[in-house]
Amino acid sequence: MTASPRRWLVLALAPLVAVTMSVFAPASPASAEPGDENSTTKSGSAAPDEGKQDALLEDVLESTGRRYLAAKNAIQKSSKTQLDLAVQVKQAESRRDLLLPQVGKIAGQQYRNGGLSTASFLLDSPGAGGFLDRAISLEELNALNDNKLRELNDAIDEVSRTKARLDQEVKQQKNNVLLMQKQKEAADKALALVGGPLTGGFVDATSKVAAPAPRDKNGDFGPQSCNVDDPTTGGCITARTLHMYQEVKKAGFNRFVGCHRDGGPFEHPKGRACDWSLEKSGFRKHHNNDTLKYGNDLMAFLVRNADRLGILYVIWNKQIWFPTRGWSNYHGPSTHEDHVHVSML
Structure with a gap:
């Protein structure tokens, strides 16, 4: 009969020690999951392809326009996603805040009954039946705290993950705003160089680069004689x-x-x-x-x-x-x- 109480004591104390360490150990922040890189900014961050000598300006303008609209659509989608994620963050924070006092209360009870007082709690029981009842009670208390701790950690992780996704969406949206501006500037510049509607886009997207003409000592194109x-x-x-x-x-x-x-x-x-x-x-x-x-x-x-x-x-x-x-x-x-x-x- 001596081995049995000792075995129950070990079983009862082991989870108590683990739980108590979990409660009072400093929490490490949850690492953010990698964001989805296969988005518009990946394919839209590059300028329009102007390397082809046989490409017409209308081709470049079409490509620029498509990338502009793709970035605009991505921004609209991202705005909706950000709203959804903001709601999820609030829900996760509420769940976390609800669990914190519950876990703290159970942890306080275990702290007061922990260490040597736990052995006294078990060994002072009247008879083998009382010892067993108290061991089961302590084990149930540990199990309850384990579950609450797990729920709390899950809630904290969910807050971190959702905030990371929200940060990624905000960053992605900023990139798409810059991409829209870049595509607009590229189209404006391309049109301005060739007179806008003057060519109807029916012109090579690029031209050969001319060798620079000589300048004077001041770097200017000074007057020259017809000679x-x-x-x-x-x-x-x-x-x-x-x-x-x-x-x-x-x-x-x-x-x-x-x-x-x-x-x-x-x-x-x-x-x-x-x-x-x-x-x-x-x-x-x-x-x-x-x-x-x-x-x-x-x-x-x-x-x-x-x-x-x-x-x-x-x-x-x-x-x-x-x-x-x-x-x-x-x-x-x-x-x-x-x-x-x-x-x-």
Whole structure:
């Protein structure tokens, strides 16, 4: 009979020690679960693909638009998810707060009955039957506290996990807001460079990069004299105009072009302008996809390389472009629907 009470004492005290240590040990924060990285920001964080020389601007604009709408939809979905998670956080916190006093109360009872007083509680029982009853009572108390502790830990973990998911949603939403802004800026910039509706998107998304024209010692495009032979008319042009002419040719625009022209206003008599025709000879208004796209692509090359070449302005298809103001309607003597005009600094 001596072994039996000793065995019950060990069984009763073991969970009590474990539970008491659990109650008073410092709680470690629950680690956040990894967030879902397969979202819009992963595929939308990159800028539109502008590496393809054969891609049209309309393709880039479509891709930009789709990514913009995808990010917008993700933001709307994320806002709803955040509301749902906020409710779940409140519910988990309420459950945790409800369990805290219950666990504290049971832990206090065990603390008061713990240690040597527990042995006294068991050994002072009258007879074997009383000892067994008290051992069972203590074991049930331990089991009850174990369950409450488990519920409390689960509640605390749920609060941590839900808050981590909410933080991830907030971060994801911020990324999508930035992505929307980036896509909008990319579309605005792409359209601004080629005159918005001027080309209808029927223009190469990228242009070749021109070699930069020489600048003066101050880094500026200073005035130049018309003292270089014009390869198009036999007149004279500036060295900067010749450089622009050569770069446009290297970029693949090899149809008819005329630069110097005697008389008249503006830059032609000064050797600082060229008219790039859409035809192999002479001038004719654009009348098919080939001539329209040739004019669009040539205009885009000049505008995109304006700072590198020292371009003053470009006129094409009833529109004029200045570096300082972008595109606006042009109402000069020529509609410039049959050629692209470029004037140099």
